[in-house]
Amino acid sequence: MPGTSLGTTGDTDLQPDESVGVDEVDILLVLDSLSPSQLAAILAPMRHLERSRVAVLTTPAAAAGLPTAAGSKPLSIVQVSDLDLALPHLRCVLAVGDYMHLGAIAHATALGANAAFLVAQHGIVTPHAPPLPKGAELLAWSEEDGEFWAGGRNDVTSHTVGGQLLHEALRSGDQQRVGGEATSLTYLGQLHGHELQRRSMARAAGAFCRTTGALYRPHPSETDIASRMQHRLWRLRGIEFESSGMPLPELNTAVVSVFSTGVLEAAAAGIPAWVDFPEPPQWLEEIWQRYGMKRFGSSAPTVVPPTVNEPAKEIAEIVLQRAGGRR
Incomplete structure (x- = not known):
């Protein structure tokens, strides 16, 4: 213990x-x-x-x-x-x-x-x-x-x-972002999660990054052997990684994920943010709806109301x- x-x-x-x-x-x-x-x-x-x-x-x-x-x-x-x-x-x-x-x-x-x-x-x-x-x-x-x-x-x-996490992201976005359109797209990894099969998560992330040219940003918990092997395979296949270590609200890039809290954190900071997953199960669609997460391809990104x-x-x-x- x-x-x-x-x-x-x-x-x-x-x-x-x-x-x-x-x-x-x-x-x-x-x-x-x-x-x-x-x-x-x-x-x-x-x-x-x-x-x-x-x-x-x-x-x-x-x-x-x-x-x-x-x-x-x-x-x-x-x-x-x-x-x-x-x-x-x-x-x-x-x-x-x-x-x-x-x-x-x-x-x-x-x-x-x-x-x-x-x-x-x-x-x-x-x-x-x-x-x-x-x-x-x-x-x-x-x-x-x-x-x-x-x-x-x-x-x-x-x-x-x-x-509080979203409140701080809102303040960080107000104070630190220099404005202008996001010039790239970053996919927030969730290979560490247990809600969906790892194989499905990896397939969705890899396909999205290859199709859109998005950078892959690993979750800090993606340090296990399986995740590291997946990262190596993606790099060999030409997928580039976002490894700056910068706090998410400070990134000058739009973000996409399956249902990461980072989507809300980015949206609170004024960063365009969406969700994406092929043939999502009903519970995942319900989460997207509960948090107002917008699917990639929507004309408007996710919006997080500010806290009073x-x-x-x-x-x-x-x-x-x-x-x-x-x-």
């Missing part, structure tokens, strides 16, 4: 403060990875929280790479009882679910402590999404997402707050309410 790291945060610019003790902590943020979607959904709300009250539960590798230096007092947490002892005053947990190791530990601890367990949506919700934890409160991107993911269960509730308020701030307010209010 991998070790984890629990750290409290300081009072200024999220820098560590050795004077802060866990006795003051009643809010726990669970960060399973440093993916942009989790940083936006889980860590961004910290800007609006009383930081002496917050601890971050994450892996040692992630703690070392945190841009916020959140791990000021690392503790080895490998059992639920360890977390119980470390945070005796826990009132609220914010996570992306309980389907990974850290989330499962935090959810069990929240149940035992009678603490609120908030699930922040951090990407597109498909029919294959893990079920919401028992007694969870979902912080959804939209009412439709909330209803879909809750699935009529009476033990979970949902609040619509919007997507910053989702991270709304999430923080709900967290504070569940933790008993401001001090």
